[in-house]
Amino acid sequence: MHEPKAMVKPPTSFMREKWTKLDQYISIALFILHILCIFAPFHFNWRAFWVSFALYVITGLSISVSYHRNLAHKSFELPKVLEYFFAYCAAHALQGDPIDWVSTHRCHHQFVDTNRDPHSPIQGFWFSHILWLFDSYTLTKRVCPKYFTDFKKIERSIIIWFSKHGRPDNVRDLEKQAFYRFIHKTYLLHHVAFAVLLYEVGGLPFLIWGTCVRIVVLLHITFMVNSVCHIWGKRRWNTKDLSKNNRLVGLLAFGEGWHNNHHAFEYSARFGIEWWEYDPGGRKPYYMNVDSLDGGKSNLGHSGYGSQTKHLNLDIKESYPGDAINFATKGTNSIRITCLYCRSVDYQIAC
Structure with missing residues (x-):
């Protein structure tokens, strides 16, 4: 079996002067979301709870099906209307726009569990879980050094959610499409508009539960794939990384917890191989009416x-x-x- 890699010293720029505007916006946004969750028990009602749960399922499943399997790995193809619909639902998880998310994930697979991996636990559990989000300066310099000069010159706007690696060249397929460029440039506006809509419909309970609680819970579940699933679990496949299968994360993250399976067969749309490996994101109903369902364009089998x-x-x-x-x-x-x-x-x- 592949032996764990040696730990390296985590970058410390997020503790010093290298905070970019992007890092500041992300840290402020996450801090506010976590603080507002404290008020959730005081604004609880069952309507707000079920709205939050429904949005958690919709956005979480869309992250897995759209961002991860469809866009990042191209495991299957969808009609453009469905592709854009699922991608737009995934965008409301507040995990980055499609261009940013896919770029970061492709870098993760390209440099998995090395010093150039954007979020590897070889640099510490908390770095792989969340601290990497506050270190765009160091990540850009380390992961995509040829874009580092351009990255330093970018004047960042609070309206735009900029890519983690400056101007990545690994998402040309998405950058060519006007829909993804539009979401990239107006990303935060969609969240503000949706939060206002929830408030108008259900007041503070809908806003706190449907936005803050739902986003924070889903963020940490997704973060667990980066951290927990590279530290704790079982390794069925002898891959050249630290990926592991974790049942709890698999249950909470719509099949994403079968991470060792995924790293062994990264182009397959199914992460759960055995019948008991819960993987709703890899079930065929989500891919009905796709082109070449069982052909080369759709890798549903293992x-x-x-x-x-x-x-x-x-x-x-x-x-x-x-x-x-x-x-x-x-x-x-x-x-x-x-x-x-x-x-x-x-x-x-x-x-």
């Missing part, structure tokens, strides 16, 4: 030799025993072989 093998025109049974491998595909050009005995995922075969 094991066996179903439609993906037929699509690739590759009979791997001749080389590997049928009960000894799993595989996940990326597009139609390669197939990743994983031995179920040693759990190694070091083999990749071009088709």
Whole structure:
């Protein structure tokens, strides 16, 4: 199994003079949200509670289905109307606009559990959980150094939620689309408008429960994927990182807690492999009417030799025993072989 990596000293710029306007806005916003949650018990009613719960499910599931599986990894395709709808729902989780979120996540997979990983626990639990959000200066310099000069020159506006890495070049597919550019430039305005709407409909209970409590709870559950799921849990697959499967996070985060599965098969739309691994974000009903549901554009399967093998025109049974491998595909050009005995995922075969 892959041994844990050595801890490195966390960056300390967020404790010194390197606070950017982005860091200040994020810290102030999170502080206010957490403080307002203190008043939640004094403004409780069941209508507000169920509104909060419904929004938690909608925005949390959209983060998993849209931001993570659809946009970041392109595990499946949706008609543009549905793609934009789920992305807009996910944007209301206050975890960043699609361009920012996808860029950060792709950097995470590219540099996973190294010094260039935006949020790895090798720099400390609390850094991977939340402190990385307040360190855009150091993160940009470390993760995307070629954009660091431009990043220092940017005059940040409170209306715009700027990318964590300045001008990332790993989200060109999203930057080409006017919808995502619009959300990127007007991100906070959508949250303000929705908060006003909740207040007008249900007063302070709806505002506090539907906005503050819901956002804070979902933020920390998502943060647990970055921190807890790289420290505590079980490792089914021998991946070259610290990812682990955590049942509690899997339950709370709509299947995101099966993190070791995900890092082993990062292009698959399903994170839960076994029947008992709760993964609502990977269930087929969310992908009804997508193009090529069981073909190369939609990687819903993890094991066996179903439609993906037929699509690739590759009979791997001749080389590997049928009960000894799993595989996940990326597009139609390669197939990743994983031995179920040693759990190694070091083999990749071009088709």
